[in-house]
Amino acid sequence: MNSLPKDSAPMITGKPTDLEAPFHRLIRDFTESKLAVGALVVFICIILVALLSPWISSQNPYDLAEIDILDGRLPPGSKGINGMTYLLGTDDQGRDMLSAMFYGLRISLGVGVVSGFVALTLGTLIGLAAAYLGGKTDDLLMRIVDLQLGFPSILIAMILLAVLGRGVDKMVCALVVTQWAYFARIVRGAALSERKKEYIEAAECLALSPSRITFRHLLPNCLPPLIVVGTVNVAHAIALEATLSFLGIGLPITEPSLGLLISNGYEYILSGRYWISFFPGVALFITIASINLVADQLREVLNPRLRT
Amino acid sequence: MNCKVPTLMVEELRTHFFTKQGVVKAVDGVSFAVKPGSVIGLVGESGSGKSVTGLSIIGLLDHPGRIVSGKILFQGQDIVNLPEEKMRQLRGARLSMIFQDSIAALNPVLRIDTQMMEALRAHGKIEKKMALECAIEALSKVGIPSAKERLKCYPHQFSGGMRQRVAIAIAIVNRPDLVIADEPTTALDVTIQAQILSEVQKLCRENDTALIWITHDLTVVAGLADDLCVMYAGKIVEKGSVDEVLSRPLHPYTVGLIGSVPSHNHRGRPLYQIPGMTPALLNLPDGCAFRERCPRADKACREDPTMSMPLPNREVRCFHPHLGDYS
Amino acid sequence: MTVFLIRRFMQSGVVLLAMSVLVFVGVYAIGDPIALLINPQATQSEIDLAIRNLGLDRPLWEQYIVFLIGALKGNLGDSFIHNVPALKLIFRRLPATLELVSLAMLMAVIIGIPLGMWAGLKAKSISSQTIMAGSILGFSLPSFWVGIMLVIVFSITLGLLPTSGRGETVNFLGVGVSFLTWDGIKHLILPVINLSLFPMALVIRLTRAGMQETLPLDFVKLARAKGLTTQRVILVHVLKNIMIPIVTVVGINFGGLLAFAVVTETVFAWPGMGKLIIDSINLLDRPVVVAYLLLTVLMFTIINLVVDIFYSVLDPRVRLGDRKE
Numbered sequence: 001m002n003s004l005p006k007d008s009a010p011m012i013t014g015k016p017t018d019l020e021a022p023f024h025r026l027i028r029d030f031t032e033s034k035l036a037v038g039a040l041v042v043f044i045c046i047i048l049v050a051l052l053s054p055w056i057s058s059q060n061p062y063d064l065a066e067i068d069i070l071d072g073r074l075p076p077g078s079k080g081i082n083g084m085t086y087l088l089g090t091d092d093q094g095r096d097m098l099s100a101m102f103y104g105l106r107i108s109l110g111v112g113v114v115s116g117f118v119a120l121t122l123g124t125l126i127g128l129a130a131a132y133l134g135g136k137t138d139d140l141l142m143r144i145v146d147l148q149l150g151f152p153s154i155l156i157a158m159i160l161l162a163v164l165g166r167g168v169d170k171m172v173c174a175l176v177v178t179q180w181a182y183f184a185r186i187v188r189g190a191a192l193s194e195r196k197k198e199y200i201e202a203a204e205c206l207a208l209s210p211s212r213i214t215f216r217h218l219l220p221n222c223l224p225p226l227i228v229v230g231t232v233n234v235a236h237a238i239a240l241e242a243t244l245s246f247l248g249i250g251l252p253i254t255e256p257s258l259g260l261l262i263s264n265g266y267e268y269i270l271s272g273r274y275w276i277s278f279f280p281g282v283a284l285f286i287t288i289a290s291i292n293l294v295a296d297q298l299r300e301v302l303n304p305r306l307r308t
Numbered sequence: 309m310n311c312k313v314p315t316l317m318v319e320e321l322r323t324h325f326f327t328k329q330g331v332v333k334a335v336d337g338v339s340f341a342v343k344p345g346s347v348i349g350l351v352g353e354s355g356s357g358k359s360v361t362g363l364s365i366i367g368l369l370d371h372p373g374r375i376v377s378g379k380i381l382f383q384g385q386d387i388v389n390l391p392e393e394k395m396r397q398l399r400g401a402r403l404s405m406i407f408q409d410s411i412a413a414l415n416p417v418l419r420i421d422t423q424m425m426e427a428l429r430a431h432g433k434i435e436k437k438m439a440l441e442c443a444i445e446a447l448s449k450v451g452i453p454s455a456k457e458r459l460k461c462y463p464h465q466f467s468g469g470m471r472q473r474v475a476i477a478i479a480i481v482n483r484p485d486l487v488i489a490d491e492p493t494t495a496l497d498v499t500i501q502a503q504i505l506s507e508v509q510k511l512c513r514e515n516d517t518a519l520i521w522i523t524h525d526l527t528v529v530a531g532l533a534d535d536l537c538v539m540y541a542g543k544i545v546e547k548g549s550v551d552e553v554l555s556r557p558l559h560p561y562t563v564g565l566i567g568s569v570p571s572h573n574h575r576g577r578p579l580y581q582i583p584g585m586t587p588a589l590l591n592l593p594d595g596c597a598f599r600e601r602c603p604r605a606d607k608a609c610r611e612d613p614t615m616s617m618p619l620p621n622r623e624v625r626c627f628h629p630h631l632g633d634y635s
Numbered sequence: 636m637t638v639f640l641i642r643r644f645m646q647s648g649v650v651l652l653a654m655s656v657l658v659f660v661g662v663y664a665i666g667d668p669i670a671l672l673i674n675p676q677a678t679q680s681e682i683d684l685a686i687r688n689l690g691l692d693r694p695l696w697e698q699y700i701v702f703l704i705g706a707l708k709g710n711l712g713d714s715f716i717h718n719v720p721a722l723k724l725i726f727r728r729l730p731a732t733l734e735l736v737s738l739a740m741l742m743a744v745i746i747g748i749p750l751g752m753w754a755g756l757k758a759k760s761i762s763s764q765t766i767m768a769g770s771i772l773g774f775s776l777p778s779f780w781v782g783i784m785l786v787i788v789f790s791i792t793l794g795l796l797p798t799s800g801r802g803e804t805v806n807f808l809g810v811g812v813s814f815l816t817w818d819g820i821k822h823l824i825l826p827v828i829n830l831s832l833f834p835m836a837l838v839i840r841l842t843r844a845g846m847q848e849t850l851p852l853d854f855v856k857l858a859r860a861k862g863l864t865t866q867r868v869i870l871v872h873v874l875k876n877i878m879i880p881i882v883t884v885v886g887i888n889f890g891g892l893l894a895f896a897v898v899t900e901t902v903f904a905w906p907g908m909g910k911l912i913i914d915s916i917n918l919l920d921r922p923v924v925v926a927y928l929l930l931t932v933l934m935f936t937i938i939n940l941v942v943d944i945f946y947s948v949l950d951p952r953v954r955l956g957d958r959k960e
Contacts (some may be wrong), residue, residue, distance in 0.1 A: 400861035
């Protein structure tokens with residue numbers, strides 16, 4: 001048989017290709033969808049509106065001194081008694097719809113985001129605990145998770161609110177309970193599969209403490225699905241709160257969210273005064289849709305299988 | 309000398325993938341011919357373009373790949389731009405393909421008889437009964453015992469070797485003139501591999517079927533093929549009869565490939581490896597793609613080498629082939 | 636197979652029991668049944684007598700046992716407000732909800748699957764992107780608001796369809812259904828459309844995702860390599876593969892939709908279970924709430940079980956008791 005090549009010189013290996021930092025690639029891929037970018041812009045505007053509502057509304061709709069019941073049920077664009085133009089009309093109490101919407105956005109968004117955040121934290125901790133402790137604890141926790149995920153969130157929320165009563169804190173509580181299970185399951189799943197990977201073994205060999213391994217190594221790798229689910233859940237929480245308020249078992253009149261505004265207007269649709277329900281609904285829809293659009297693009301971008 | 313018209317003639321085939329990061333020239337100027345009843349081996353590492361060549365021939369390239377130039381003459385007819393309906397009629401009937409991973413290649417939720425009979429019935433009106441008979445016959449031919457009962461099974465109920473035989477049966481059931489086999493035995497045990505190889509060889513000789521065997525494993529192709537094409541980075545770098553190429557390799561890459569086969573190495577000494585790595589197809593160096601790993605490379609190799617014919621019936625794409633090494 | 640079934644039944648039983656405890660205890664914490672049922676003007680001795688008669692003075696666990704025994708006999712207590720057995724009340728309303736939910740789910744699937752398949756096949760085309768944008772609309776639009784808008788547009792402005800309520804019913808297999816009468820259909824159109832939007836969006840996205848995952852797989856290439864027509868490749872090979880997750884999700888969501896129908900029933904004053912439960916929660920009608928929750932749990936467990944069985948029928952790889960050759 002042949003002998004090996006006689007003339008051999010040291011080889012130059014090829015240049016390694018330039019690797020983008022993962023974050024830059026994320027931004028680049030995300031901005032590919034103009035729709036998603038637009039949605040993100042819209043959402044940021046909505047957040048700003050919600051935060052700045054006391055300063056940008058023409059009246060405080062919940063200060064009884066500022067509203068006049070004689071101005072009630074005016075269609076959009078009409079002028080009120082004190083000369084103010086009600087751009088989107090007024091409700092039955094004479095409140096400016098636009099201002100009521102701004103305040104309502106604040107509450108709807110606030111409740112949704114806070115509950116999402118708390119649920120994320122709670123669910124993550126539980127999921128990590130389940131993954132780390134394993135065995136019977138894991139089994140039990142996951143059984144509870146499965147049980148809860150088997151039931152529609154509206155049902156769970158209804159029961160909880162029936163028990164707890166009305167109020168912002170109780171609503172947040174109920175929303176947290178409906179959401180934590182999603183996060184727990186994802187984090188546990190991701191943690192379990194990451195745990196088997198070699199970089200964790202390596203970290204363990206280096207005798208890093210469990211909490212360091214968990215928080216600095218495991219957690220960042222569980223982030224992609226968490227981000228997607230988190231965003232979707234916030235949208236879902238906002239929608240759920242609105243639905244519950246509409247049904248009359250959600251937030252009380254003193255903290256009117258968009259859902260309650262829509263519910264207020266429901267009795268007026270037969271008489272043609274559509275604007276009392278219509279505009280808050282549009283605001284709600286735009287909020288939820290923008291979050292969902294962003295979440296959708298995030299999912300496309302963070303899903304390793306779909307990358308070409 | 310066999311004077312028959314070649315079943316397949318590929319001329320300067322170029323298949324490129326237009327990805328977001330750039331153009332990947334997966335197949336960049338490949339030419340070869342296969343005669344009826346003969347077997348040609350297409351050998352190369354992953355990424356050399358051999359599978360893409362096979363997919364280009366049968367017209368099943370995935371987006372974003374596409375044939376940009378060249379001719380594929382199947383029985384004299386250029387099929388590159390053939391309308392899809394005509395191509396469909398050829399596929400499965402006159403030319404067929406066997407895929408590497410049989411568990412992925414067979415539909416897991418359909419029974420074997422369904423999957424076999426539809427191959428028959430897609431190309432002509434055959435009665436169910438007749439189709440069943442043909443299916444049983446095909447399965448027996450590939451060495452599956454009690455074919456009739458096996459037909460009612462699902463793919464996951466078979467072992468790997470059996471599944472691959474089913475895949476082969478499906479490929480030959482319509483007696484095609486050309487079969488493209490894309491690494492069909494890579495996932496199988498060595499003993500099963502040998503069995504399947506000999507069965508396929510027998511079937512092809514019997515029916516005068518031309519066979520293209522795509523593999524990265526030289527040992528497989530050594531016993532099976534008549535001719536050999538060695539591919540590297542989308543181009544064919546050496547062509548010739550299998551005995552000639554394996555006993556007297558001309559291209560430094562072929563030499564390296566043969567040298568890497570463990571049985572060719574001496575005991576106790578470190579295994580020989582071709583130094584360096586396959587270049588990323590997005591970042592090919594100028595000139596000869598093998599230049600950066602080649603012990604014989606020099607300034608001349610910065611130009612693209614073309615196929616030359618230094619010996620009768622031997623072609624090589626190199627400025628410095630191993631001509632004088634053989635005394 | 637039987638072992639599997641028995642095991643699942645037992646698991647479901649445990650779940651039911653646990654839920655019944657949870658539900659019973661939770662609901663006990665709301666409101667004061669004494670105040671609900673007994674005349675506030677009554678004297679203390681009359682109140683005490685009433686308490687004893689209604690068993691409200693017993694310790695909690697004893698009340699639960701009584702309740703459980705009653706439940707197993709099919710008696711879940713009488714509604715505090717209506718004075719009829721709670722279960723009877725719910726069953727009276729069940730057909731209306733079932734009708735609404737079944738038709739909505741059917742519509743979601745019939746429209747959703749073809750749209751999702753189209754979106755998956757022509758992935759980068761404008762029509763596909765429109766469909767996907769539409770699906771996001773489908774689950775971003777708040778259901779109750781869409782219902783209100785539908786009423787405003789179709790009932791009030793255009794006057795084409797009724798604003799609320801259920802139409803005429805006819806007896807079908809012993810149950811009153813309204814989709815067999817023209818009046819019934821007119822009353823069904825808007826609520827069914829309203830309720831179907833959310834599951835339809837879900838089905839579209841699922842189907843599209845299934846297509847995108849399945850189309851590049853090797854067996855699709857092989858099917859084409861056999862020379863099969865595109866029609867057969869998609870409708871037989873691909874569809875059968877993607878149906879499995881779709882059916883599972885649809886089945887599981889059916890249960891969810893039963894609960895979610897509350898919203899549509901409220902907007903359209905549809906006489907179903909949902910409206911009943913909302914009123915009962917607000918009026919603290921404890922037996923009805925408990926009965927509803929338990930019934931829902933039971934339905935869910937049954938649905939999950941059915942879906943599991945269905946899954947194993949559809950996917951031969953999962954078939955239980957299968958031996959590998």
